Amino acid sequence: MNTELTGVIVTFLLTVLLAYPLGIYIAKVFAGKKTFTNFLNPVERLIYRIGGIDPNKRMNWKEFVKAMLAINMLWLFYAFFLLLNQGHLPLNPDGNPNMTPDLSFNTAISFLVNCNLQHYSGESGLTYLTQLFVITFLQFVSAATGIAAAVALFNGLKNKTTDNLGNFWGIFTKSITRILLPLCIIMAVILAFNGSPASFDGKDSIVTLQGDTVGVSRGPAAGMIAIKHLGTNGGGWFGANSAHPLENPNYFTGMVELIAQMIIPIAMLFALGFYIKRKKLAYVIFGIMTVGMLFLIMPTMHWEMQGSSAIEKLGIMQATGAMEGKEVRFGPAASGYWSIVTTIISTGSVNSMHDSSMPLSGMMQMLGMLINAFYGGCGVGILNYFIYIIIAVFIGGLMVGRTPEFLGHKVEAREVKIAALVTLLSAFLIKGGTALAAYYFVKHGNADWAVQPANWLNNPGNHGFSEMFYEFTSSNANNGSGFEGLGDNNIFWNVTTGFVLLLGRFLPIIGPIAIIGLLAKKKYIPETAGTLKVDSLTFGMLTFAIIIIITALSYFPPLVLGPIAEFLGM
């Protein structure tokens, strides 16, 4: 078989193989069972004592959400302040300047919400202090916030009737000490041994083959690259992200980074099965998500390995596939695979330029983010999938002649209202944002702004439309990858995407937690032969159909005007 394909398949199988025991471990950690990391107990107790936390205090869904929002708000102000003043603060060997207010607004939010949309380049836009104490710090806590939210969902599903979703502080702390930190240490060591820098020195300089002297940025990057993937954050230390040779030195690190970004989202699914003791439910969800992923990945890899029909018309051989915007050390198969993995998982790190993907591959990347629930981000992927489940339960429940129920709890008007609002929100934010951008581009192209709207797009036409649509899609999905080719570091994009990021992060977390909080409080109804089995393959297929149809119906017009029109016009 083609070695390129073998590499991809091995990477995926390794991911699942490693995610399974990790899932068992995660379930044990949050169930408070004995694990080999129990030696960390004193460390956690110290953290609890310093923070004045009682990790066993019960929280209902409102208290849980309040705790989560309060601490996130605090981090936002902290990050904003540091970025705004980084030029004057220590650990700035390259003498990089302060961020502008709109860019620090966007950056602080972007990293807080686990998105890592970067309207700057790490080499010149940040200092080592902000890289470590803003960027890397937020990458840890945002991932832990996501995991904590998912565990709240698990707690609601675990008990027949309860209003206790667990203690946010306790779960949050354990997410970092027991899951993220240990995994990061392992991965950072692997990366450092493969050539990623881990030093506090400033720029190095090398003499190229042409004889030019080039300054090479570096810094304590290995640890940050580890958490950016493990926490599905995706923001690069360097501007070129994981296409950069120091961020992703070789095919092996490429595999490690691919495995790292997928492992926690998949492990969380297995953890769900073990934690609530419904393994079949977890396997069905995992199966459906995997099928969804394959639907996106297989055509993408095919198109990328086949190459561009436009180039073919010029009579140019494309023996290695579509190589524009790709790194030779990864090749089109692994790059195509990465481009889908990073978009379905909400990582948003890139090892190739998505702007250069084939038009329909670009659409697949957009679909990955529009659905945002094929595995999905660290913790939040399950929450997004849960919303689809609620809608599927409602329609499917009716179709079998019962008022809808999910795992023994009636799904009624309030839950449907919340699920509907969350579904609506994405459609509103993505299309509303794109519509606003298109409006300014067309009607106020020459507005007296620092960057005139007419100059936003490198490629007007269908591709330019895709660039704008991709940017809002990526923001709403908290993905953070960019289609590039878009002049996005200016007030319009910084501010609009900033708001989309915030709303697109927290409402889809609050919504599912509220639903599970309401559901878990209701009386438990035992299953009968007439009950819709949510852990059946049939129900999985229904959920899949709901995901496809809602996404298709909501985004058909912009997808037609962007990638489809571009493809048909090629």
Next chain:
Amino acid sequence: MSNQNKKSSKLFESALVSSALKQSFVKLKPGIMLKNPVMFTVYIGTIIMIAVCAWIATGEASQGSLAYNITITAILLVTLLFTNFAEAIAEARGKAQADSLRKTREDTPAKKISIVGEMYVNEVNVVPSSQLRKGDLFLCEAGDTIPMDGEIVEGIATIDESAITGESAPVIRESGGDKSSVTGGTKVLSDKIKVRVTTEPGESFLDKMIALVEGASRQKTPNEIALTILLASFTIIFLIVVVTLKPFADYANTPITIAAFVSLYVCLIPTTIGGLLSAIGIAGMDRALRANVITKSGKAVETAGDLDTLLLDKTGTITIGNRKATNFYPANGVDATTFTEACALSSLADQTPEGKSIIELAKIDANGFNTTGAKFIEFTAETRNSGIDLPDGTKIRKGAFDAIRNMVTKAGNVFPAETESQVKMISSNGGTPLVVCKNNTAMGVIELQDIIKPGIQERFERLRKMGVKTVMVTGDNPLTAKFIADKAGVDDFIAEAKPEDKMNYIKQEQQGGKLVAMMGDGTNDAPALAQADVGVAMNSGTAAAKEAGNMVDLDNDPTKLIEIVEIGKQLLMTRGTLTTFSIANDVAKYFAIVPALFIASIPALQALNIMQLHSPESAILSAVIFNAIIIPMLIPLALKGVAYKPIGASALLRRNLFIYGLGGVIVPFIGIKLIDLVVALFV
């Protein structure tokens, strides 16, 4: 069963259709339209289109031809009318059904009793029934039609209830006890009764039901509300699709007409289910009424679909009427004929069905005995036996095994061992043994057996597949109860049941989160009827029972619960499948309209015109027309309900997903293409 109410099963009767057509226009009032948020937005779209037509008429050129715009406007209006028609026809059918029940009781003469005073005979005046008020007393004699619903306070009568139940066999109603209720419109065949009116005119269950169907007091059920929210959110998603399409189109340098925007919007929003939703709800109540069940709210029908546990009385539901004598087992040394004769003699005065069945089995002419001078001994709870003392001093008794054994052994006689083992065998086979003795010597034993209704096992099996647990309630001892429960195939039983046992069982099931239904008639059933999630009172039952339940069964048929469950499930399934169908339809509509919108500026999009529609205008028209006519085409389904098959939840889901999901994707591709072929002839 010859049931006159089931005769009008044709879906569209011309009288109903014409009144429904009229209603379709009346319902165009904004206040009424507002109740249905999805269709209200279509209403607004229509108004916008009327304005656009007026604008074009005054000379605007950028919006396409006037004829095209008027056509679109007309189709939208027709869409609204179709929706209203669906609701109106469902209402009309329900109302017609209820009216035919009500007609029987309108303005029948009533013999009203006016109490004059203690010393005088009460005055009886003939007044129209409409003048009777709650609490009034009236008199009914043989041949009279009962003017109002009421409760017998004095007397006993046989009554012909065929006017409401369709059942021709007369029934007995008497004061006191659980069969004291009479219904207006039924006829007294014999005897004389004094009845107290229990409802004000216009407030009977039937009146309430008519009001429910007519919409005056119809409230959305919780599930309907939740579904409406979901549909409204889909509507908003599509509103966003259409609104954002304007700047997208500007970016692509494509002018889009208002007609196209409105058409796209109306096609995408779930008009099919939105238009049929209230018709489905009304049809559910209507189907219940067709089964001769009056529901007091739409919610009760919905709940019926969710029932987990049914409490069924053994007698009448699982077994036919009462126990029957099936065998005589004489003791050793007793002649079979003598024994049979003794059995018959002991039952001569016994008017219970069991007693009668003994005489039947003995095949002895009861009048052939000379009973002059004989003394009949009534059954009492203390002695637990009954019988006869013949003039020659012979005492024949029959009764419960231990009662007779006591009697025999006390007199110093030996109770025959073979009879004792016979008794045990009968009990373990679910029968009831009655021991007969003559002058304190045991003669043998009579076997009484319950006759299980034919076909009942299959019905329980069907319920089990639906996930509904059946519980038999009986006064029998646990041994007998278990035997019958096993034989009939019920899942559980309550033996030696007292009224509070039912109540406790219901509460216990409900604590486990289950929904419970029961049927009852007596006043002592009322608390349990009220406690049950679905309480079906028999029409023959007391007023208290009828007040406590949320359904009234006019046929007094205990198996009706099973039908009610299916009606509830059908209601929910119809909602679910039509929602799925409606949403699935959108795929084809997108493929019809989106290429049509952009084909002028992006010719490559012709590739998306997979239906090969004639022109942009014909594509849009075809989609809108399909969207409109699918509503009346689905009215029969909405009214009849999607058939329920007890094949397990997953199989049912697969089946419905296949038919209504996949079908919903494919059908409009074909439909729109066909319509386009016709439209192309005109455009």
